[in-house]
Amino acid sequence: MSSLPSISNNQQHSKTLTLPAPAKLNLFLHITGRRADGYHLLQTLFQILDVGDEIQFSANQTGVIQLSCNDPNLEGNDNLIYRAALALKPLAAASAGVDIFLQKNLPMGGGLGGGSSDAATTLHALNKLWSINLPVAELAAIGLKLGADVPLFVEGYTAFAEGVGEKLQPMAIPEKTYLVVTPACHVSTAEVFTHPDLIRNSPVISAADVLNSDLHKDWRNDCQSLVVRLYPLVAITLQWLVEYAPSRMTGTGASLFAEFPDEISARRALADLPANCRGFVARGVNRSPLLAALEHAE
Numbered sequence: 001m002s003s004l005p006s007i008s009n010n011q012q013h014s015k016t017l018t019l020p021a022p023a024k025l026n027l028f029l030h031i032t033g034r035r036a037d038g039y040h041l042l043q044t045l046f047q048i049l050d051v052g053d054e055i056q057f058s059a060n061q062t063g064v065i066q067l068s069c070n071d072p073n074l075e076g077n078d079n080l081i082y083r084a085a086l087a088l089k090p091l092a093a094a095s096a097g098v099d100i101f102l103q104k105n106l107p108m109g110g111g112l113g114g115g116s117s118d119a120a121t122t123l124h125a126l127n128k129l130w131s132i133n134l135p136v137a138e139l140a141a142i143g144l145k146l147g148a149d150v151p152l153f154v155e156g157y158t159a160f161a162e163g164v165g166e167k168l169q170p171m172a173i174p175e176k177t178y179l180v181v182t183p184a185c186h187v188s189t190a191e192v193f194t195h196p197d198l199i200r201n202s203p204v205i206s207a208a209d210v211l212n213s214d215l216h217k218d219w220r221n222d223c224q225s226l227v228v229r230l231y232p233l234v235a236i237t238l239q240w241l242v243e244y245a246p247s248r249m250t251g252t253g254a255s256l257f258a259e260f261p262d263e264i265s266a267r268r269a270l271a272d273l274p275a276n277c278r279g280f281v282a283r284g285v286n287r288s289p290l291l292a293a294l295e296h297a298e
């Protein structure tokens with residue numbers, strides 16, 4: 001991912017901002033209950049990564065939101081980027097418009113939060129380019145209406161999360177190297193959350209419990225056993241990955257991750273990646289590269 005943001009004034013009314021939209025892992029994911037509306041109550045440790053998508057925003061005075069992408073299938077109005085822009089539009093001048101280009105690098109629908117991160121980056125970018133200047137907490141509240149993981153990316157800190165993922169407690173944890181592997185199968189989040197066999201009664205833990213635990217012996221993903229049973233390719237890929245290092249599923253899958261002591265050993269495993277998987281090596285970061293990029297663009 002390019003870590004250097006750029007902001008430029010091409011002409012009197014056109015400003016361009018290029019920003020990262022990092023991925024996340026759920027280092028653990030516990031389901032502790034269910035809300036009255038059917039949504040599940042979670043406890044999770046969100047780890048932000050230094051790898052992700054990249055989005056370019058060129059503000060203009062046309063009043064129109066225009067989205068293009070290196071994957072044309074993502075150019076529709078249901079894209080979370082478009083929906084995030086639309087959510088801010090009423091707060092901007094009527095003439096506020098933007099041309100957006102999404103460089104989609106992350107696998108989609110795999111539990112890496114790419115769509116949510118794209119939405120969060122869009123909220124920050126247009127808050128600035130359209131001179132709306134909402135505080136971060138208000139951007140996060142708008143983001144929550146777009147998806148449960150959006151507030152994490154808006155706030156921009158690796159965090160212990162509760163509720164449906166919106167009650168965030170930033171947590172500085174050791175920044176490890178991960179190999180992230182996405183098997184070529186789509187796991188439906190809705191299918192996982194409606195399945196009768198899903199574990200829904202994990203005991204509630206405290207933030208102190210999180211700091212005194214680690215991936216090797218304590219952490220688990222309550223969706224993992226179900227997804228492994230329903231999706232044989234996830235099971236086979238996890239069996240392969242675990243030979244290299246402690247491994248886990250992120251979110252509701254299908255992506256998996258393994259924690260390595262250094263980048264060289266992670267890249268060695270990546271070189272052996274099975275043919276039906278995508279993979280990348282990333283570093284966990286306590287502070288999102290988005291925040292650094294926004295500062296740089298001041």
Ligand SMILES: C[C@@](CO)(OP(=O)(O)O)[C@H](O)COP(=O)(O)OP(=O)(O)OC[C@H]1O[C@@H](n2ccc(N)nc2=O)[C@H](O)[C@@H]1O
Nearest residue numbers: 038039040111113147148149164165189190193251252253
């Ligand atoms: C569980 C997480 C952990 O990061 O999974 P991933 O999406 O990352 O895999 C997320 O919070 C997912 O949040 P989000 O991505 O917004 O969920 P959606 O796709 O909108 O959810 C699809 C469906 O799953 C159910 N759902 C989702 C989240 C939740 N906490 N409880 C639920 O019961 C709801 O029925 C919802 O309609």
Ligand SMILES: Nc1ncnc2c1ncn2[C@@H]1O[C@H](COP(=O)(O)OP(=O)(O)O)[C@@H](O)[C@H]1O
Nearest residue numbers: 079080081108109110111112113114115116118
């Ligand atoms: N900008 C976007 N990037 C990726 N997916 C998007 C985007 N906007 C909407 N979507 C939709 O959201 C779904 C979930 O995307 P994503 O955030 O990548 O996965 P997950 O929630 O499993 O981490 C995709 O399957 C896609 O249909």
